[in-house]
Amino acid sequence: MNKSESKYFNTALRMNEALIALLETKDLEYITVKEICHQAGVNRSTFYLHYETIADLVNETLEMIHRRFLSYFPQQEEDVLGNMSSREREELVLVTREYLLPYLRFIKDNKKVYRAAFRNPSSMQAYAQYRELKQHILGPILERFEIPAAHRPYYIAYYVEGIAAIIKEWLQQGCTDEVEMIADIIESCVRPRGGSHGK
Known part of the structure; x- marks a missing residue:
């Protein structure tokens, strides 16, 4: 990355973080370019050098969050999820600890993002990070338990x-x-164990 690319990246990152900070206290539709620029410490011309609209900034911020999220899963997907098709049905749970721990660490390290997401569910796609959970864990397990597709x-x-x-x-x-x-x-x-809380 050369110096100009690095400067561009750092400015974009500041605007991503500024948007997240503002979303903690305001709904997206009430946030202005002026406020984003003030929060990020840049001028309006810099904003428009990077984005055409606030929606473009929102999309970039969501992409940054998603990349950050995936970085919490250092193992290959197969290692995290295990081999669903070869596991005994009794071993299958709808949420695995191998998935939960990195997911919860990400939330703890990115509290601002998640508070903003719950405050602004439509603009921040609050449940977007559940996509992997649905696609790679819940769906295959329900299929193994022969739950009808419509259910x-x-x-x-x-x-x-x-x-x-x-x-x-x-x-x-x-x-x-x-x-x-x-x-x-x-x-x-997800799977009550009777008296084993806090074990």
Whole structure:
């Protein structure tokens, strides 16, 4: 990366972070280019050098968040998810600890992003990060349990909304509880183990 590319990248990153900070306190439709520029410490001409509209900045910010999210999964996808088709049905749970721990660490390290996402669900695609969970974990497991395809979206909605509610509560507490504790709670909600809380 040469000096000019580096400067461009750093300015774009500042505007991404400025947008996230503003979204914590305001809905997207009330955020102005002027406020973004003030928060990022740049002038309006710099904003328009990078983007045509605020929507372009939102899209770039979501892409940055997604790349950051994937970086929390150092293993190959197959290692994280295990081989769904070769596991015994009894071993399958709808949310695996191998997936939960990096996911929850990402949320804890990016509290601002998630608070903004819950505050502005439509503009920040609050459930966008559940795409991998739905596609790679919940869908294949429900298929293995021979849940009819027409029923699967309802099962998935139930689990995703439940996990989202736990995460929202954790964020309201400032993510002060340990990641492992939150993973235990989610796992016990998905598959109760009777008396093994906090193990």
